[in-house]
Amino acid sequence: MLETDTAAATQTTAALKEPLRKALAASRLDDDLLSLTPMADKGLAHAHLWLSRRNGKDWVARLPKQSQMRLAADDNLAYQAACFTRASRGGHTPALKAVLPASDALPRGGLLVSAIHGRSARLPEDLQAIAETLASLHAQPLPPSPERAPLLAPTNPWSAMLTELHEQAAYLDQAQIAPDVRCQLLEDLESLTQWCEQATAPDPALISFDAHPGNFLIQDDGKAMLVDLEKCRYSLPGFDLAHASLYTSTTWDTQSHAELSLADVRAFHRHWAAAMTERGAHINVDELLQSRRAMWLWSVTWCAKWQVEQQRARDASARGEDWSADLSDPALIAHVADRVEHYLSPSTVAHVRHEWQALADNSGLA
The missing domain is CATH 3.90.1200.10 (Aminoglycoside phosphotransferase (APH), C-terminal lobe)
Known part of the structure; x- marks a missing residue:
């Protein structure tokens, strides 16, 4: 979620722009969207894209490549949603904003969380x-x-x-x-x-x-x-x-x-x-x-x-x-x-x- 990571985006992550755009539209989460920016491919479990929004409160999309917890797509999303919801109560983690269900566009779905500048x-x-x-x-x-x-x-x-x-x-x-x-x-x-x-x-x-x-x-x-x-x-x-x-x-x-x-x-x-x-x-x-x-x-x-x-x-x-x-x-x-x-x-x-x-x-x- 480091803002400067966007400069090092790879083709692997960039290929997810259109699937993510479709998933956002299907969930009616694209009304405030200004742009989607792929971020560097730094992890073996997720791809990340930065969502710039008109209100200035940007999000990051976490799109699973797999489940390290060995869970099916929907169960994996539910597990991660619980992680963010509970951990954020301590004030030192991003907040969960929405869950994108598994779909043809995103077979493993995704999470939208508050973007962190740091x-x-x-x-x-x-x-x-x-x-x-x-x-x-x-x-x-x-x-x-x-x-x-x-x-x-x-x-x-x-x-x-x-x-x-x-x-x-x-x-x-x-x-x-x-x-x-x-x-x-x-x-x-x-x-x-x-x-x-x-x-x-x-x-x-x-x-x-x-x-x-x-x-x-x-x-x-x-x-x-x-x-x-x-x-x-x-x-x-x-x-x-x-x-x-x-x-x-x-x-x-x-x-x-x-x-x-x-x-x-x-x-x-x-x-x-x-x-x-x-x-x-x-x-x-x-x-x-x-x-x-x-x-x-x-x-x-x-x-x-x-x-x-x-x-x-x-x-x-x-x-x-x-x-x-x-x-x-x-x-x-x-x-x-x-x-x-x-x-x-x-x-x-x-x-x-x-x-x-x-x-x-x-x-x-x-």
């Missing part, structure tokens, strides 16, 4: 603002169990995470990965599994589950706005904190690329903890540390999964999950392939494991 995050200087944004999600009152749907709300968040990790780890056998790296990842997964078996029941909260720095825009007032909300769920805040500060997250997006020091990571956690404590939350430092290990394992096993799945042909039925390289601009696919290879390399795996051990050996993340 710049990419600069690390470590914007980490405090990101911490405050995450606290605006995590500190929201937890709804009663029957009211948490359609968002994922596992009874045991650790068990649910381990299930995802083991599903993705199955791809390690097919991925281009050194045998020693595979053994190290499986060793860490086993250690995490053993810790989870002894862990006390955690307190879930509304989380993003996709809080890497590239998903934040910094407004002129310094507020960090989290603009990608496809995967929200009721789970562990530590997953968001990890995703915002792990090496595999802070070096993913070229515009927010940075390598954080241990001091940066600890300061980030302290600021978040202070914001949460002000709201009456209890902080479990050991849980945060293990969440960091879990989110890293999730990220690298996803890399193995993507390496395998991106080779498949595009799903012509436009349903559910689809990592085919055919859905995105070649430049984006090349960038992801480079990052995936780097994150699965022996040197990077050793670096992240060493960092985690250093945190564990020195009073965790406090």
